[in-house]
Each structure stands twice: as structure tokens, then as C-alpha cells.
Amino acid sequence: MIIDTHMHLYDKKFDEIREEVIKESIEAGITKMIACGCDYETSLKCIELAEKYDFIYAAVGIHPSEAHKIDYVDLSWIYELAKHEKVVAIGEIGLDYYWDKTYIDIQKNMFIKQIKIAKELNLPIIVHSRDSINDTYTILKDNRVNGVLHCFSGSLEMAREFVKLGYYLGVGGVLTFNNSKEIKKVVEEISLDKLLTETDAPYLAPVPFRGTINKPAYIPYIIKKIAEIKNIDVEKAENKLYQNAHDLFKLD
Numbered sequence: 001m002i003i004d005t006h007m008h009l010y011d012k013k014f015d016e017i018r019e020e021v022i023k024e025s026i027e028a029g030i031t032k033m034i035a036c037g038c039d040y041e042t043s044l045k046c047i048e049l050a051e052k053y054d055f056i057y058a059a060v061g062i063h064p065s066e067a068h069k070i071d072y073v074d075l076s077w078i079y080e081l082a083k084h085e086k087v088v089a090i091g092e093i094g095l096d097y098y099w100d101k102t103y104i105d106i107q108k109n110m111f112i113k114q115i116k117i118a119k120e121l122n123l124p125i126i127v128h129s130r131d132s133i134n135d136t137y138t139i140l141k142d143n144r145v146n147g148v149l150h151c152f153s154g155s156l157e158m159a160r161e162f163v164k165l166g167y168y169l170g171v172g173g174v175l176t177f178n179n180s181k182e183i184k185k186v187v188e189e190i191s192l193d194k195l196l197t198e199t200d201a202p203y204l205a206p207v208p209f210r211g212t213i214n215k216p217a218y219i220p221y222i223i224k225k226i227a228e229i230k231n232i233d234v235e236k237a238e239n240k241l242y243q244n245a246h247d248l249f250k251l252d
């Protein structure tokens, strides 16, 4: 049982190859996937994918880089979409100061509002945090809810703090990169109980596919690396990582 807890298969890059990529994923043993939305349109596309394939689930929400573009006064569409039986999380939401620091207050506001929606609906959150780990931590500490720090890129020290708050850490292709020292330390030190597997496809393909389009079928490369770092059986890692995702997202 293998799960990709974070992908964007609705992305244009997959338009010509989507069916093939999904078939390839099944052949690679991927049994479940979660498609993550970044705004209204892509959240709808996630639900479309989830309706088409029984092993695909959806997350709906507004990505921090989209936060200023949308009328953030009215978020009723998130409630509407989240009612769908295949929606398992609010995401991806969070803070991103890498691309744009102009709208930090809007990003924070939108992040907090969506955490409150998740709480009301009893759904976990999928958090995107880039160059904003301290503010992300402060907001998550003040607004407790279940969730995952997707594609975790903070220090081991911060990883420990998020885990203390109950958060899972999403681990993807970056773990396999030669120059990724910190995430290797995080995987080594943090309990397997708090890790999740993800691709963020089409981005961040693992070695030996680095630089190409990422696909859910590559998850086994990430599990293998986690098992290697933790010095445990691949199968044991696989089962536990699957169980973690199952527990957080309450998949059937």
C-alpha cells in the first residue's frame, strides 16, 4: 500500500500524458493519491479527478501565492466544495514569502481563515510554507488543527516543534537530492510515525529523475530513501507511511 499525499495531476504539464501517468502509478503500486488545489479552479479540477478515479482524493483551498488574487472576503465556495465526499483536507494553504513579500498580511489572513474552516469542517490541513517557517509556526501554534507541513524544508529544530504541535511532515523528492542535508537529518531524527510520502508532481522529481516531470509512480524511490536513512525494512516503512496518511486523512 503506497500513497502520494500531495500531487497536482490536473496541471497542464499532464494534459497529453495524464492517463498514461495514472496507469504508470498503478503499475508502480501506488494505491491512493491526494490531488491538492491552489485556488477555486484547481480545487474543482481535483474534485473532477476524484470523481473519475476511486483511488484519487481531493484537497481544496487557496495557495498563499493566489491569496491576493481572489476575493478573500467570500470563501463560501470552500465550504461548498469541501462537502464533497472525496474531499479529505483543506489545502494547500499557508505562507510563501519566496515568490512575493508584497501581500504578507493578506497571506496570513487567508491562512488563518482557511484553518478556521478546516476546524469547523473537522478536516486536516495541507500546509505550504516557503521562506516563512517562523510565521507558519506562530499561526499553527495559535490555531490548532490536524495537518501536514507539505514538502517540509525547515530545520530539524523546527521539525521537532511542529511535531510537538501534532503535525506530520511531508517528505518528497528533495530527500533524494545529493545536496539536501537538513531533510535527511529530519528524516533520521523524527519518528516514522510523523512522516508522510508525497511527490508534489509535476515538481521536484526524485533522483534519478531529477529535472523531469515528477509523477506519483516515483513514490517508491522516496520510501526506499526513508527506509535507508532510518535503517529499516522498505516494507515496514511503506506500511507505516501508508497508515500515517490513512490516520490523518481518514481515507476509507
Ligand code: NI
Pocket: 006, 008, 036, 092, 200
Ligand atoms: Ni503542491
